Amino acid sequence: MATLRQLEYLVTVVDTGSFTRAAEQLHVTQPALSHQVRALETALGGPLLERLPRAVRLTPLGRAVLPHARAALAEAARLDAVARRSAGLDEGELEVAVVYSVSLGVLPPVLRTWRRGHPRVRIRLREYPHTDDLQAAMAAGRADLAVGPAPTGWEGPVRELGVEEFAIVLPADDPLAASPDGTLALGELADRAWVHYSPGNGLADLVDRAWAEAGLRPRIAVRAEQTSAALLLAAGLGPALVPANIIPPDFDGAALRPDPPIQRTLTAYTRTRPDRLTTAFTDLLARQAQVVPPHFPAGRPPAGPTAAP
Missing domain, CATH: 3.40.190.290 (D-Maltodextrin-Binding Protein; domain 2)
Structure with missing residues (x-):
């Protein structure tokens, strides 16, 4: 069975482009690093990296495994953050994924208010061009909360914003x-x-x-x-x-x-029941987000929506 340490070693070798640089970054010896990568390859049933004279190259199996390795490491980091927040620490990092237009219109005033109330909580914003990209990123564990059009067939909690x-x-x-x-x-x-x-x-x-x-x-x-x-x-x-x-x-x-x-309907959604910090941010978003700004002309009463991705 693969371990998080082995997955971290694989990702670091890929990101640095060599076993030598990866060993330096991880503060381990190169033989120890190579041993763990070989153990991972044995556990997964095949070679993940092709060792070239001056570089490394992912094999087809390595290319298939790498996204899951990154997602597992990101989820482990979030689990650690959740544990610290559950212990009452008002600090850490909240990762929010959005479609492009949300980061321009709905989100900025909410982030300003959030910053005043939670100055020790870092917000990492991830932007995506399409709701399909946003939903795929959330499913892969790349954020704690997604804000965008209503997701299709989503099994986790979804909260309508307007x-x-x-x-x-x-x-x-x-x-x-x-x-x-x-x-x-x-x-x-x-x-x-x-x-x-x-x-x-x-x-x-x-x-x-x-x-x-x-x-x-x-x-x-x-x-x-x-x-x-x-x-x-x-x-x-x-x-x-x-x-x-x-x-x-x-x-x-x-x-x-x-x-x-x-x-179109905007929503906030998570994979599982959100922790206290994610819930607090979502509550603020639901209260303060101006999905339709007050200065937009009143016009005629809506006759029916044109929903879109």
Whole structure:
């Protein structure tokens, strides 16, 4: 059976690129390191590393094992942190995984409040472009808490934070910006070239679905990797759909509610029942997160959501 020490040795050899450097970093002798790696290979049924003259290379079995080794080490570190927190220590590290847009809109004010109340707790933020990536990262044990769209088929605890609204962003001088009720049908923009998201970003799926439901196949002016880039580019290159919570109160463009509205539910979820520190952060998130900002135009009552990854 593989031990955590053996997994640590394997990961360190891979990360440093040599047995010599790994032994130095781990403060063990090279023969002892080699012995433990060979013992791991015996336990797992085959060679994990190919020893080259000046490097090491993962074998196919090694490539399959490495992600699980990293996940096991990360989970062990989190177990240690949980144990210390359960003992009443208000310190440690909380790993939070999010999709890109959440780190721009919902999370910053929550983190500011959290920092004031828990100055000795470090927050490590992990960002992912798509909810599928976020869910896979959580399943692999890379974070304590995930914040993003509702996960599919998730067996752990899930807490709903609210229904996120999306806005059509236009330059302030656009003829369609002066909507009397703050709403705009996507069909009104059928002849426009849009600011879109790069493939792999979950918002690209949301926008494609919204266009399909409206019967549109618009032209693309430019694709943006990040949600914030789409907000900036829309100021002059074309309309864009962005989460309303990333739009600042002093935004100098126009932010209109699509008619019908485009929405998605945001959640916070964990693999198992969360410890006290994770629960405290989730409680703060549920209380303070402005999923729909107060300065977003009221528009018409929602007619039904367009859910998306």
